[in-house]
Amino acid sequence: MEFTVRQIAAFLGGEVIGDHDLKINNVSKIEEGKPGTLSFLANPKYESFIYETKSSAVLVNRDFKPSHQIQATLIKVPDAYKALAQLMDMYVQSIPVKKGIEIPSFISTTANIGTDVYVGAFSYIADGVKIGNNVQIHPQCWIGRDSVIADNTIIFAGVKIYPDTRIGKNCIVHAGAVIGSDGFGFAQQEDGTYKKLHQIGNVVIEDDVEIGANSTIDCATMGSTIIHKGVKIDNLVQIAHNVEVGENTVMAAQVGVAGSSTVGKNCQLAGKVGIAGHLKVGNNVTCTAKTGVTSNVSDGKTVMGFYGIDASRYRRINAVFRNLPELFYEVNQLKKEIKNIKAE
């Protein structure tokens, strides 16, 4: 795939400063630029790289004013970062999408498959499953009994979906994710053993959700574990039974949400955050990395810390924490001084 700078600028509605006929065959980071590639400069922090980059061309914001000479051809656009995203979209859309049923695969005669669907080899579509149009199910997936996958959704290789799961439109589920496994529910008996509480609920995933590689989402004990529209979940995340995650909430890798908790809309949970069970986390909440949430969080709060508390409070605590040896020393000094005063 090769384009000229002229073609790219025309596609993006940009202005070229330099050679219109340069050929571009890939993109690269500005600090790792190579001839034949296109880079971008959006964050002024990286400006110094534009004077040294080996990239043939660089996308820059329209208002960018170089302070030194630049070898690379520039393409000026209203927003260099957005323009790059547009190009990457174009690139991805140019990759041919697989269609059709590969052999061998296992498709129940009672499954209902839409048009223009891809089912990769070694995938298993169980009884009563409904697959919408333009769905891609890559190899080695298991779609359990009576599950529904709506239009345009992409299920990458090796995803396992338990019976009765509902997945909306335009979702992406990455390789190895498990959806609908049993909630972790047991009743302790008098002899100390545990009796399994059968989990008869399911998982409902609404439209536009992305779920990362090897993440796990348990079914509800009764009713549904619900991932609302537009939620983005990274790799190795655990969502327990009966959890509900609000629209457009994002969760970074290795987050865990325990049973029956609800997380509101537009929240941001950074890496390794843990939310204990039966809690209510409000809308627009931010949890910084590794925060342990052990009580309800109201709308708009930022929480942090091993036992998560309000971030501004935590920062004040942490400032003293980091100086505990000095505080300890001071208290001992005061002790001595008081002893001296009393001895006088």
Place this chain on the structure above:
Amino acid sequence: MEFTVRQIAAFLGGEVIGDHDLKINNVSKIEEGKPGTLSFLANPKYESFIYETKSSAVLVNRDFKPSHQIQATLIKVPDAYKALAQLMDMYVQSIPVKKGIEIPSFISTTANIGTDVYVGAFSYIADGVKIGNNVQIHPQCWIGRDSVIADNTIIFAGVKIYPDTRIGKNCIVHAGAVIGSDGFGFAQQEDGTYKKLHQIGNVVIEDDVEIGANSTIDCATMGSTIIHKGVKIDNLVQIAHNVEVGENTVMAAQVGVAGSSTVGKNCQLAGKVGIAGHLKVGNNVTCTAKTGVTSNVSDGKTVMGFYGIDASRYRRINAVFRNLPELFYEVNQLKKEIKNIKAE
């Protein structure tokens, strides 16, 4: 599947207050009740919902006395929660269990398969494997050479079991779990590189164990990593080489136990707990969520904190921790006061 309230009450030995002929086709949480469903009320905290629920019928404890009028039909039983669990058991048992070998699958001619076994399509049963009676192996599993899986155990889709693993009776292994992968053992060489220590042990899982989705249990360097009878392990849990976990211990999601540690019987490890290597955690130990265990823990202790210590001690520490800014302020006040006293 549909039952009348009369049938359900008869099955549970309960007493009906209301319409015996109502038809029930599902269960629901009392706060999300819908017509045609059965809910339950065990925890008095949820009592208010029973006066508003749209569920057709509600299981209640025999001694429940409503304080307002209730629309729903009641089924009175000795223990509403246990009755619900019984119903869920009945429901799960009513789902037909698959039997037989689906095609295509790969079954070594030297494997030994019991009666009434299910082997899902695309599963791989290697040389010398022994599968007991009534075992279910769902699609896309890999059962490595010489492994043994005893009667009634269920292996969900995509589970990977390395050679020479032993799994007991009545176990459940959820999708994507990996059992018997190499322990993480390397010997650093003088040039800084690492030489692999080959791991020639195995994993032994006793009866009645449940293992969550995408969890990993490494084989022993020598000997066996052992998961004793009745242990329940949630999703995304890591059990390292040569670990031993005692009977009826439960581990919530994202727990990690490092190499050669032993965890006693009847312990409860909450989510994200980490146990360092070569430690001994006693019986009946509780670790609250995210606890980092870095030293041995004696029987019956509850530990908590980033570097786990006795919980009652930790709570006292944490109470001061949360007020560190005020402590800091007070020390500074004392400093000033002493200065003043000395200046007098």
Place this chain on the structure above:
Amino acid sequence: MEFTVRQIAAFLGGEVIGDHDLKINNVSKIEEGKPGTLSFLANPKYESFIYETKSSAVLVNRDFKPSHQIQATLIKVPDAYKALAQLMDMYVQSIPVKKGIEIPSFISTTANIGTDVYVGAFSYIADGVKIGNNVQIHPQCWIGRDSVIADNTIIFAGVKIYPDTRIGKNCIVHAGAVIGSDGFGFAQQEDGTYKKLHQIGNVVIEDDVEIGANSTIDCATMGSTIIHKGVKIDNLVQIAHNVEVGENTVMAAQVGVAGSSTVGKNCQLAGKVGIAGHLKVGNNVTCTAKTGVTSNVSDGKTVMGFYGIDASRYRRINAVFRNLPELFYEVNQLKKEIKNIKAE
């Protein structure tokens, strides 16, 4: 497989004290020794076991001097631990390696497969893939379009490799690992929804790398996520987009490295360590278990703590932290004393 003590001693160049003709058919830990097995004693901490072990023979360091009588036959070698590793190598090498293409598998006509390769049943080799010589690809793997796997590498069952991944020689990837899944990149829109940033980079894994079960390594947004030569990664580890990990660095289970961070050479990251995004961790850095790294770390440092700081400093802080109740008490005592002094 059975050897005499004589044969083992000859192989290791060791000296036999006891019965040369004893038959050995397995190895065991000295504290769990059984007749017919060989144990080893390297760490003097375990010396007491040698006087009670039921193992038939024990490997000991040449300079070992028993203080009591020993039942077992001894094999004296220069370094008992290394000798054991040699034996385990020999044992592993004695297991026959599978070769050939099992049926059914899916191999694109445009894939290029080397000599003496094993492709397990239900594995999927996509268009343009290149597989080197002596590579083992166990069952149910997915090797995405245009990926390259170099000589002698072992890919265990169910590994999923996204398109365009590069994996070097002599690597081991354990079951369920996912390599090349999309980086977690989204641009928030004005209405709160997130637009996916397509991830068009790849993952490059150099020679001699081992990757644990169910670990996930995301592709770069642009360019490559790079795992350099000799890196060892344990189970359930997350490596985000555009991360670079230096030579011979080891990462224990459940570590997470966020996007665009670099970790230097010869580092040791213990279990559950988290590294925030866009950071630079130097060479020879140690992070103790559960450390949260939120700022750059310079060469040779050891960091620890919830918000990782220099270990020696952290230990001093932690010593005061653990005595906060007493510090609090002392401050209150001082307050009282000052009050008394002022009242005088």
